[in-house]
Amino acid sequence: MLDDALFKRLTxxxxxFRESGREPAVPRRAATxxxxxxxxxxxxxxxxxxxxxxxxxxxxxGALEPDExxxxxxxxxxxxxxxxxxxxxxxxxxxxxxxxxxxPRRFDTWFYLAPLPEGQEPQLPxxxxxQARWISPARALEEHSTGGLPMxxxxxxxxxELSTFxxxxxxxxxxxxxxxxxxxxx
Numbered sequence: 001m002l003d004d005a006l007f008k009r010l011t012x013x014x015x016x017f018r019e020s021g022r023e024p025a026v027p028r029r030a031a032t033x034x035x036x037x038x039x040x041x042x043x044x045x046x047x048x049x050x051x052x053x054x055x056x057x058x059x060x061x062g063a064l065e066p067d068e069x070x071x072x073x074x075x076x077x078x079x080x081x082x083x084x085x086x087x088x089x090x091x092x093x094x095x096x097x098x099x100x101x102x103x104p105r106r107f108d109t110w111f112y113l114a115p116l117p118e119g120q121e122p123q124l125p126x127x128x129x130x131q132a133r134w135i136s137p138a139r140a141l142e143e144h145s146t147g148g149l150p151m152x153x154x155x156x157x158x159x160x161e162l163s164t165f166x167x168x169x170x171x172x173x174x175x176x177x178x179x180x181x182x183x184x185x186x
Contacts, residue, residue: 010100017102024101027108031074032061034094034113034158035084035122038168041136042159043082043122044149045129057140057149059158060125061109070110078114081129082122090114092172097154098181108181111158113171137163153184 035043044057060081064073071088078084091112099106116122124132135143137159143149144156151159165171 014100014102025104025106027098027106029064029070029073030062030107030109031064031070031077032059032109032111033074033078033086033091034059034111034162035078035082035116036113036162036168036171037116037134039136040162040165040168040171041134042140042162043116043132043134044140044155045081045125046131047129048127051128053152055150056155057144057151058155059111060122062128063107071112074110074112074114078122081125084117084120084122086114086117090117092174093176093178094174095154095158095176096178096181098183100184109154110178111154115168115172 043060045060046057047053047055049055060078061074062077062081064070065076068076071091074091075086075088078086091114093110094113095111096109097111098108122132124130140149140151140159141156141163144151162171
């Protein structure tokens with residue numbers, strides 16, 4: 001899943017952090033939403049270079065505001081970034097990722113899936129992204145493997161999993177416990 005250069009960079013960062021004795025950064029809570037069409041295509045945006053994860057393709061999302069739940073943040077972020085209004089009841093918990101301890105900026109991120117509501121079309125979030133597109137999970141993984149779509153491990157893992165399903169109904173029927181985050185180790 002990880003290309004050799006990214007794996008080496010992450011491994012080197014982990015080694016340097018371990019040897020430094022520094023304390024890990026406090027993770028910021030965040031939520032992201034994988035918007036899905038009936039053909040199982042997903043909506044990806046390329047984050048602006050000056051932002052966290054700049055230049056990377058990702059799903060719409062962002063940090064939780066004070067006293068906000070992950071579901072509330074997911075609904076708000078999708079609306080702010082794409083103009084799509086999602087009912088909270090349409091969100092399907094998928095993952096919860098915790099950025100590794102060696103990263104200087106860390107996030108505890110809830111990933112949700114949501115079918116695109118009928119009659120709505122997401123817009124490019126110009127304040128946060130410079131490109132947006134609908135793409136099948138399999139095609140996104142192919143383009144990533146040839147260097148065309150740089151993505152971070154949580155996005156890659158999500159796309160890999162989604163590519164194994166035959167229908168949107170199958171995807172949305174999955175129930176997962178996201179009460180504890182997953183943190184990759186290198």
